[in-house]
Amino acid sequence: MILDRIRSWRPGRAGLPYLLLLPALALELLIHLIPMLTGVWVSFKQLTQFFIRNWSEAPWTGLANYRVAVDFDAPIGRSLLNSFWVTCAFTVLSVGLSWLIGTVAAIHTQDAFRGRGLLRAAFLLPYALPAYAAVITWSFMFQRDTGLVNHLLHDQLHLTGDKPFWLIGDNSFTALTTVSVWRSWPFAFLTLTAGLQNIPRELYEAAALDGAGVWQQIRRITLPSLRPVNLVLVLVLFLWTFNDFNTPFILFGKAAPEAADLISVHIYQSSFVTWNFGAGSAMSVLLLFFLLLVTSAYLFLTSRSRGADD
Amino acid sequence: MRIHRLAAATALVAALTLTATACGGGTAGSADGGDPGTLTYWASNQGASPEQDKQILEPELRKFEQQTGIKVKLEVVPWSDLLNRILAATASGQGPDVLNIGNTWSTSLQATGALLPFDAATLAKIGGKDRFLPAALDTAGAAGKDPAAVPLYSMAYGLYYNKKMFKDAGIEQPPATWDELVADGRKLTKDGHFGLAVEGGNVSENVHHVFTLAKQHGTDFFDASGKPRFDSPQAVAAVKQYVDLIATHKVAAPGNAEYANNQSVTDFATGKAAMLMWQAAGANLKSHGMNPDDYGVAPVPVPAGASGSALTTSMVAGINLAVFRNSRNPDGALQFVKFMTSTEEQTVLNRTYGSIPPVKEAQADPAFATPELQTLAKVLGSSAQPLPRIADESQFETLVGTAVKNLLAAAAAGKPVTEDTVKAELTKAQQQMPAS
Numbered sequence: 001m002i003l004d005r006i007r008s009w010r011p012g013r014a015g016l017p018y019l020l021l022l023p024a025l026a027l028e029l030l031i032h033l034i035p036m037l038t039g040v041w042v043s044f045k046q047l048t049q050f051f052i053r054n055w056s057e058a059p060w061t062g063l064a065n066y067r068v069a070v071d072f073d074a075p076i077g078r079s080l081l082n083s084f085w086v087t088c089a090f091t092v093l094s095v096g097l098s099w100l101i102g103t104v105a106a107i108h109t110q111d112a113f114r115g116r117g118l119l120r121a122a123f124l125l126p127y128a129l130p131a132y133a134a135v136i137t138w139s140f141m142f143q144r145d146t147g148l149v150n151h152l153l154h155d156q157l158h159l160t161g162d163k164p165f166w167l168i169g170d171n172s173f174t175a176l177t178t179v180s181v182w183r184s185w186p187f188a189f190l191t192l193t194a195g196l197q198n199i200p201r202e203l204y205e206a207a208a209l210d211g212a213g214v215w216q217q218i219r220r221i222t223l224p225s226l227r228p229v230n231l232v233l234v235l236v237l238f239l240w241t242f243n244d245f246n247t248p249f250i251l252f253g254k255a256a257p258e259a260a261d262l263i264s265v266h267i268y269q270s271s272f273v274t275w276n277f278g279a280g281s282a283m284s285v286l287l288l289f290f291l292l293l294v295t296s297a298y299l300f301l302t303s304r305s306r307g308a309d310d
Numbered sequence: 311m312r313i314h315r316l317a318a319a320t321a322l323v324a325a326l327t328l329t330a331t332a333c334g335g336g337t338a339g340s341a342d343g344g345d346p347g348t349l350t351y352w353a354s355n356q357g358a359s360p361e362q363d364k365q366i367l368e369p370e371l372r373k374f375e376q377q378t379g380i381k382v383k384l385e386v387v388p389w390s391d392l393l394n395r396i397l398a399a400t401a402s403g404q405g406p407d408v409l410n411i412g413n414t415w416s417t418s419l420q421a422t423g424a425l426l427p428f429d430a431a432t433l434a435k436i437g438g439k440d441r442f443l444p445a446a447l448d449t450a451g452a453a454g455k456d457p458a459a460v461p462l463y464s465m466a467y468g469l470y471y472n473k474k475m476f477k478d479a480g481i482e483q484p485p486a487t488w489d490e491l492v493a494d495g496r497k498l499t500k501d502g503h504f505g506l507a508v509e510g511g512n513v514s515e516n517v518h519h520v521f522t523l524a525k526q527h528g529t530d531f532f533d534a535s536g537k538p539r540f541d542s543p544q545a546v547a548a549v550k551q552y553v554d555l556i557a558t559h560k561v562a563a564p565g566n567a568e569y570a571n572n573q574s575v576t577d578f579a580t581g582k583a584a585m586l587m588w589q590a591a592g593a594n595l596k597s598h599g600m601n602p603d604d605y606g607v608a609p610v611p612v613p614a615g616a617s618g619s620a621l622t623t624s625m626v627a628g629i630n631l632a633v634f635r636n637s638r639n640p641d642g643a644l645q646f647v648k649f650m651t652s653t654e655e656q657t658v659l660n661r662t663y664g665s666i667p668p669v670k671e672a673q674a675d676p677a678f679a680t681p682e683l684q685t686l687a688k689v690l691g692s693s694a695q696p697l698p699r700i701a702d703e704s705q706f707e708t709l710v711g712t713a714v715k716n717l718l719a720a721a722a723a724g725k726p727v728t729e730d731t732v733k734a735e736l737t738k739a740q741q742q743m744p745a746s
Binding site for chain 2: 055075145276
């Protein structure tokens, strides 16, 4: 009798997960949702240095900050648009290359061989290094006169006519993409290596018996089996890369060259360096909508095509 | 499939909120205890490292504690963080009691209302305004308003030149005009050595130099009513003159366009460049092993036959000491300001940092009688002008400094830099200034 009562008093199986999620939800609200809503609220205000002390009393400007941000004929909007395109190109290249290198490396280290553990550990090194230390090292290597990159390309391989600049001017895009790929492909490698463990070996054996070559095995077995992993991987890489702040900021400082003016640093500069927090918030909110749009489109398309596959 | 959906959703939320909170206002400043017996002091990084600053400042803070019984909690803030920390403290009202600010920020920070105004009564509590060098006190706020801070360490730009390289090239005097500088620079540029080193990737350095040049061309980057005029013909000429050091005259190495970590000081100290325009570089050069006898310091060149505003050779550089208006111990804070600006402390600290005391009485100390500091003190007293003392100064610094950085980058890459490209770059910078 009593036992029954206790049993009925305990939260039901259906309720338990929600109960366990509650602390996380509360923290999520506190750490993420409230600052986010504050950011949206600030984007409707004219928050400059004159009001930062009593920032809740900054004058309401309605959509003025948004109008400035999307006025692509004026310099502020034009530079935001430029920064947006730079970020898109950077993201596509960086995510694509990271994924490709990660996939090739994961497939090549799938079968056991002598020194595989060591090689895998070496591959993961960029991922394990603190971002600041790693990127600052790259910035030294990219120095025009004393850097390792020009020493190799110019002094030793004689590939360039004149010593190129990597940290200023147009080449800064190449430098930025290189460092970004270097930093993020190990994550792709790690994820895909884990994904490969789940593919039954028998599939490959059977395919080999049927006369399938390595390339066919990869196309018919490996890639389709990795599909769920890849869906998450590409999305996560996309979001991380699109929002990457550390790499450009450490590489170029607060004033990035136009060719490598990623949107995260651009917004930082628009709000913190030029003290126009309202305009910076409006740009952030626009970016938020863009990412939301891309992500939902991605999830919608991939879940639909998965439905068709099944 | 469930798990991967969840992972994706989590990643999405995390990534999105990261973006959105980037505008939220940064981390909150450290709250002071509110105990009237203590003060919190944010010192900017003046020495070779924050640790060195602590070693220099701690004994002085103990002296203050012995005199007044007030304990000072010291935090040395790196330059890269300082402005953001101050802004965060301003937004939250939780900050230090006393803090260092770069003197060019004074007017911008004054506009926030976060700093205690030094009106006549307040100034009287720390010994009166007449103790300070007028040019230095001018940098502490907008014209016609009570200063928002008082000067702590002062600096000015001078032209540092390598005596031996000058002698070897047969040059007897440091250049006094820009034509002479370019001519001397050409003579000194050979065998991988360059006439001049510039810190072209450093936005603030760029602004300081083009500000001086603009003054020499008879203009400012703002008109009398405080409206930006970045692309006036004189401002264009001033910026072009600076960029031409790399673009046309080639007296500075193209690689200088990416210098942002004081590499130009290193180049000068190691003899890679024969001249350097810098503010109080002595202590820095010494740490690179350069003997004070190896270099001379002259005022930055002016145009031939210059007079009036064209004789400006430097901005008024330096660090100001401010009291946070939200301080829970304003009386203690003012006692501390009085202590730090006392003749004795001014002598000790400026001697250690190789800067010039903005307190007149302290300048009499023999430590400031070196040829370098005497030249710089003279510049500060007679031919230095403060950067525009307007609320939008920090935006101006970023926008014009970045424009110059971009132009130098183009010049270094061998792209033509004409008056039109300079004007376009400056117009773009001006259009990004706040409309108000």
